[in-house]
Amino acid sequence: MVDSVSVLLRQGRLITAGSVGEPVDIAIADGKIQAIAPHLNITAETELDLAGRLVSPPFVESHIHLDSALTAGQPRWNQSGTLFEGIDIWRERKQSLTLEDVKTRALATLKLQASQGTLFVRSHADVSEPSLIPLKALLEVREAVKDWITLQVVAFPQDGIYSAPGNAERLEEALKLGADVVGGIPHYELTREDGVKSVHRIFDLAEQYDRLIDIHCDEIDDDQSRFLEVVVAEALRRRMGDRVTASHTTAMGSYNNAYAFKLMGFMARSPINIVANPLINLTLQGRTDTYPKRRGLTRVKELWQQGINVSLGNDCIQDPWYSLGSGNLLEVASMAVHGCQMTGRDQVRACYQMITENGAKTLHLGKHYGVEVGKTANLMVLEATDAIAAIQYRATVCTVISRGKVLATTTPAQTTWQRDASA
Numbered sequence: 406m407v408d409s410v411s412v413l414l415r416q417g418r419l420i421t422a423g424s425v426g427e428p429v430d431i432a433i434a435d436g437k438i439q440a441i442a443p444h445l446n447i448t449a450e451t452e453l454d455l456a457g458r459l460v461s462p463p464f465v466e467s468h469i470h471l472d473s474a475l476t477a478g479q480p481r482w483n484q485s486g487t488l489f490e491g492i493d494i495w496r497e498r499k500q501s502l503t504l505e506d507v508k509t510r511a512l513a514t515l516k517l518q519a520s521q522g523t524l525f526v527r528s529h530a531d532v533s534e535p536s537l538i539p540l541k542a543l544l545e546v547r548e549a550v551k552d553w554i555t556l557q558v559v560a561f562p563q564d565g566i567y568s569a570p571g572n573a574e575r576l577e578e579a580l581k582l583g584a585d586v587v588g589g590i591p592h593y594e595l596t597r598e599d600g601v602k603s604v605h606r607i608f609d610l611a612e613q614y615d616r617l618i619d620i621h622c623d624e625i626d627d628d629q630s631r632f633l634e635v636v637v638a639e640a641l642r643r644r645m646g647d648r649v650t651a652s653h654t655t656a657m658g659s660y661n662n663a664y665a666f667k668l669m670g671f672m673a674r675s676p677i678n679i680v681a682n683p684l685i686n687l688t689l690q691g692r693t694d695t696y697p698k699r700r701g702l703t704r705v706k707e708l709w710q711q712g713i714n715v716s717l718g719n720d721c722i723q724d725p726w727y728s729l730g731s732g733n734l735l736e737v738a739s740m741a742v743h744g745c746q747m748t749g750r751d752q753v754r755a756c757y758q759m760i761t762e763n764g765a766k767t768l769h770l771g772k773h774y775g776v777e778v779g780k781t782a783n784l785m786v787l788e789a790t791d792a793i794a795a796i797q798y799r800a801t802v803c804t805v806i807s808r809g810k811v812l813a814t815t816t817p818a819q820t821t822w823q824r825d826a827s828a
């Protein structure tokens with residue numbers, strides 16, 4: 406152990422798998438965590454007294470669309486609030502996309518997220534337009550930000566793979582250009598048969614180019630939308646489960662229980678990852694219902710109870726599908742607690758894991774994630790006592806450390822009473 410390090414965190418309490426440990430010192434040098442112990446007798450260029458604050462591995466954004474972020478209201482607002490009006494508006498907006506336009510908004514969104522503790526992001530890039538501008542822009546951004554945030558780019562055929570000539574070719578071209586993940590949208594293909602064919606094609610491409618898979622799957626209230634079973638079957642047959650993610654799967658909220666539980670058994674065997682996006686799913690789904698009105702969320706609690714890896718994403722930040730959003734994953738976790746009725750103490754803690762460790766599993770980060778000696782020093786300090794309080798109060802992320810260096814600091818809000826409010 407060296408006598409001096411670059412950053413020394415004094416008396417922070419580590420959160421691992423939802424549980425909080427006793428206060429420890431954490432020494433960081435050469436970009437890595439060098440030591441963790443109750444008290445370290447060393448000096449540092451930068452020493453921070455955490456006074457028992459929470460030290461957590463960073464948040465993981467499992468699902469976002471950086472190419473459309475920060476475009477809400479352009480060229481018009483989504484008045485119906487539906488997924489499909491959002492797709493129509495985006496089709497209009499993307500006619501005027503430029504590389505600079507996408508890069509500027511993507512970078513601004515990543516900074517917004519990183520300042521709030523997110524250091525790993527999976528973003529979808531629309532590859533339905535001939536120019537492939539969203540993909541090319543995000544690949545450039547991935548390179549530009551790599552010293553402080555890890556960006557995975559999904560080649561996402563927003564308008565379907567077989568719905569228009571050239572889409573299938575563009576998806577493959579996107580992989581040749583360097584996309585990390587193959588995407589798809591089987592429920593938006595013109596027919597059930599095209600949807601099934603699209604899933605097979607996605608798996609073929611993932612095998613051929615050695616890429617991960619993340620499919621927008623059954624993002625609809627239709628109880629007959631059953632492409633998830635096709636994804637699970639392919640993952641099982643090809644033994645690719647941990648490299649495969651099905652995003653949204655909101656139709657699961659409408660499946661009958663007999664079918665849903667049979668399917669969850671297959672999912673646990675596969676074992677694929679599921680991403681729920683509660684902010685968006687709660688607002689986009691159920692729009693054709695009167696009352697009773699469906700929540701439009703996938704079965705997060707039941708999937709978690711079956712041991713299936715579930716993580717959470719923002720999906721949209723101020724775009725044609727969702728005009729709100731701040732990029733704060735604690736807000737996403739809070740919405741999961743409410744919308745999925747995850748209110749038991751273990752369940753709230755599980756929602757925290759869904760924006761940290763579970764997200765790392767979805768993104769297939771492996772040994773690159775976690776606050777442990779020998780690992781790259783990516784971590785954050787929260788003004789909170791535990792995971793539940795962090796979600797409850799949307800705790801301020803006071804310090805973000807990326808690749809061993811302090812990246813961002815935020816001062817928690819402070820209230821000063823101006824009158825005696827004791828009685």
Ligand code: FE2
Nearest residue numbers: 468470621720
């Ligand atoms: Fe999405």
